Amino acid sequence: xxxxxxxxxxxxxxxxxxxxxxxxxxxxxxxxxxxxxxxxxxxxxxxxxxxxxxxxxxxxxxxxxxxxxxxxxxxxxxxxxxxxxxxxxxxxxxxxxxxxxxxxxxxxxxxxxxxxxxxxxxxxxxxxxxxxxxxxxxxxxxxxxxxxxxxxxxxxxxxxxxxxxxxxxxxxxxxxxxxxxxxxxxxxxxxxxxxxxxxxxxxxxxxxxxxxxxxxxxxxxxxxxxxxxxxxxxxxxxxxxxxxxxxxxxxxxxxxxxxxxxxxxxxxxxxxxxxxxxxxxxxxxxxxxxxxxxxxxxxxxxxxxxxxxxxxxxxxxxxxxxxxxxxxxxxxxxxxxxxxxxxxxxxxxxxxxxxxxxxxxxxxxxxxxxxxxxxxxxxxxxxxxx
Amino acid sequence: xxxxxxxxxxxxxxxxxxxxxxxxxxxxxxxxxxxxxxxxxxxxxxxxxxxxxxxxxxxxxxxxxxxxxxxxxxxxxxxxxxxxxxxxxxxxxxxxxxxxxxxxxxxxxxxxxxxxxxxxxxxxxxxxxxxxxxxxxxxxxxxxxxxxxxxxxxxxxxxxxxxxxxxxxxxxxxxxxxxxxxxxxxxxxxxxxxxxxxxxxxxxxxxxxxxxxxxxxxxxxxxxxxxxxxx
Numbered sequence: 001x002x003x004x005x006x007x008x009x010x011x012x013x014x015x016x017x018x019x020x021x022x023x024x025x026x027x028x029x030x031x032x033x034x035x036x037x038x039x040x041x042x043x044x045x046x047x048x049x050x051x052x053x054x055x056x057x058x059x060x061x062x063x064x065x066x067x068x069x070x071x072x073x074x075x076x077x078x079x080x081x082x083x084x085x086x087x088x089x090x091x092x093x094x095x096x097x098x099x100x101x102x103x104x105x106x107x108x109x110x111x112x113x114x115x116x117x118x119x120x121x122x123x124x125x126x127x128x129x130x131x132x133x134x135x136x137x138x139x140x141x142x143x144x145x146x147x148x149x150x151x152x153x154x155x156x157x158x159x160x161x162x163x164x165x166x167x168x169x170x171x172x173x174x175x176x177x178x179x180x181x182x183x184x185x186x187x188x189x190x191x192x193x194x195x196x197x198x199x200x201x202x203x204x205x206x207x208x209x210x211x212x213x214x215x216x217x218x219x220x221x222x223x224x225x226x227x228x229x230x231x232x233x234x235x236x237x238x239x240x241x242x243x244x245x246x247x248x249x250x251x252x253x254x255x256x257x258x259x260x261x262x263x264x265x266x267x268x269x270x271x272x273x274x275x276x277x278x279x280x281x282x283x284x285x286x287x288x289x290x291x292x293x294x295x296x297x298x299x300x301x302x303x304x305x306x307x308x309x310x311x312x313x314x315x316x317x318x319x320x321x322x323x324x325x326x327x328x329x330x331x332x333x334x335x336x337x338x339x340x341x342x343x344x345x346x347x348x349x350x351x352x353x354x355x356x357x358x359x360x361x362x363x364x365x366x367x368x369x370x371x372x373x374x375x376x377x378x379x380x381x382x383x384x385x386x
Numbered sequence: 387x388x389x390x391x392x393x394x395x396x397x398x399x400x401x402x403x404x405x406x407x408x409x410x411x412x413x414x415x416x417x418x419x420x421x422x423x424x425x426x427x428x429x430x431x432x433x434x435x436x437x438x439x440x441x442x443x444x445x446x447x448x449x450x451x452x453x454x455x456x457x458x459x460x461x462x463x464x465x466x467x468x469x470x471x472x473x474x475x476x477x478x479x480x481x482x483x484x485x486x487x488x489x490x491x492x493x494x495x496x497x498x499x500x501x502x503x504x505x506x507x508x509x510x511x512x513x514x515x516x517x518x519x520x521x522x523x524x525x526x527x528x529x530x531x532x533x534x535x536x537x538x539x540x541x542x543x544x545x546x547x548x549x550x551x552x553x554x555x556x557x558x559x560x561x562x563x564x565x566x567x568x569x570x571x572x573x574x575x576x577x578x579x580x581x582x583x584x585x586x587x588x589x590x591x592x593x594x595x596x597x598x599x600x601x602x603x604x605x606x607x608x609x610x611x612x613x614x615x616x617x
Contacts, residue, residue: 298499
């Protein structure tokens, strides 16, 4: 501790340069924290995705299947429940933001959503008893200031039987995502009766966007998926069935191997940082030749001078890394719910610890050359300017 | 009287490429404990080199250097550093203070190597600054002090570990006449009142009058050695 003033002095000898180095390292660790935090959150989301849930979509990729498939899927061995969802986009009044309308079978939907959605008691019955009813997510309720019992008029991309895009629903209940971290932003849908929606639309009657299938044994997911797809092979509407977890994984694999991308970017940033911090420390040592010679003159041994220089580097890197990862946590917190990932984005403790270890390595490795230079420094030569 | 410095046949050569340049040639010198010796001579005569050898900052090419009872050329780098911290205080022409540390922090530096508590260090620093007449400037950074005041801080730093020998390389070379005389008087006080042996390199004949002995170097050889009555 008694050496702290000397270390502090060395660190702030050139204030502007130290600030720039702090900013540079912090920004690098912001990037490191955000990338790794994002990656960890994606993995967390994938891990949380129900393993016993299959999703049946059109093989052609047009998100359009006959509703009649429901009964045939339900009869496949190992299947315990089937539901389907059909999606429509809508707008409320002059708001530029779109609303997601999910037309489904309320009872089946509520049975499948128990792990992810808070559905108040009686809400499903209320929806069933109101043909034009809607269970609205809290995000919309807050955004538009809606109240339960209110009739809302929407303009949808789905044309009604009367030829207009106007749709009216009566709010009969409020639903929300169970995860409190993303509840406010990600409870952004409204559930309506498929029967009403299908009857009231002009075309594509009897069609749905996709099916959700609950199975008894997650280990049988692949075999059951094959059985479902086999049922509709060579039909006009062939299916592609995947577990929800596989689907989540494949969505992120579509943008490349996420972990590889994250590791590559982090490694490139930290590697370049190593050189710039090393050069910075080297410059500092070069400028302080006389001062280091004075320390040696008054009795500081070589290792003590090296330790002082290493401590400067450690303080710089650790402080900047802590600030950077703190900012990364802030960025992830702000981004949580604003990007379409159903998981809270956060910096997990192992990533934080990894950042600290990397900062330590960065500090020690970057101070190697300056340390070598200080070891080789000869006092008499330094004072003579040689 | 016991010698604090004893040199026998001390030679120092520097290599420049394949060429060997002799800076000091077979110097024999003894300085008694409590002496104030001024080393004079033209530029390039080897004054600073001799001072560096006597202060354990450099090693002779040949010969033996005994200072404060220790054969310096036999000590390892680490032992030499330890020896310097206990036995020698250095005062430089350009003060060599840490610019962003306060006067007190600068003076404290040699004490960081001792096993003293913060309170003990603070007391010693205050006493050293008091001795050099800068008790009221302890919190000032070097940039806020005049040249003379900075040199006083450097003297306090040299004194703080209570060394037997003060080695001064042109201590007044960067100061005006009046301030230089104040600094020289202070060195004389440290010599006379506190018994510090002082070895001072100077170009200035007036500064040399404060010493009790004058040595003259020329082309790496001791050409003149005389005890005088100091001013």
